Amino acid sequence: xxxxxxxxxxxxxxxxxxxxxxxxxxxxxxxxxxxxxxxxxxxxxxxxxxxxxxxxxxxxxxxxxxxxxxxxxxxxxxxxxxxxxxxxxxxxxxxxxxxxxxxxxxxxxxxxxxxxxxxxxxxx
Numbered sequence: 828x829x830x831x832x833x834x835x836x837x838x839x840x841x842x843x844x845x846x847x848x849x850x851x852x853x854x855x856x857x858x859x860x861x862x863x864x865x866x867x868x869x870x871x872x873x874x875x876x877x878x879x880x881x882x883x884x885x886x887x888x889x890x891x892x893x894x895x896x897x898x899x900x901x902x903x904x905x906x907x908x909x910x911x912x913x914x915x916x917x918x919x920x921x922x923x924x925x926x927x928x929x930x931x932x933x934x935x936x937x938x939x940x941x942x943x944x945x946x947x948x949x950x951x
Contacts, residue, residue: 837919848912852901856912857921859885872925875932878913879906883942895943906936 838853863881864870873881886894903909910933916922 834921837921841915841919845915848902848908849900852898852903852908852912853916855886855898855901855903856882856909856916860922862888875910875913875928876936879909879933879936882909883937886943895939898939898943905939906933909933 834857838850841853842848842850859882860878862885863873863878866881866884867873883894886898890897898904903912907930910930913922913933914924914930917924
């Protein structure tokens with residue numbers, strides 16, 4: 828298991844290699860995985876599309892109507908960006924994938940404008 832310093836070093840390494848995404852984008856994906864997995868009745872592997880849906884719920888839960896603005900500030904503009912971050916985290920050993928998982932699993936899962944700019948419905 829990676830300690831906090833090791834995780835930070837690995838994320839910083841990714842940022843040094845490619846500064847397309849801010850540090851917060853990587854930490855959002857890691858926290859979003861926990862959020863998404865916690866909603867499952869029992870732990871199992873999730874698909875890229877399932878993860879994208881979980882990340883959408885997590886972003887709205889955390890940032891409400893500012894979700895898209897926050898994500899875009901971090902460099903995340905589409906669901907493919909989620910996948911690029913996931914695969915970068917896999918590369919440094921902070922996430923895992925199966926042989927069947929591909930970056931294409933994250934392509935066009937939903938449109939950010941439609942997903943985040945529509946009227947939010949709050950549970951009473």
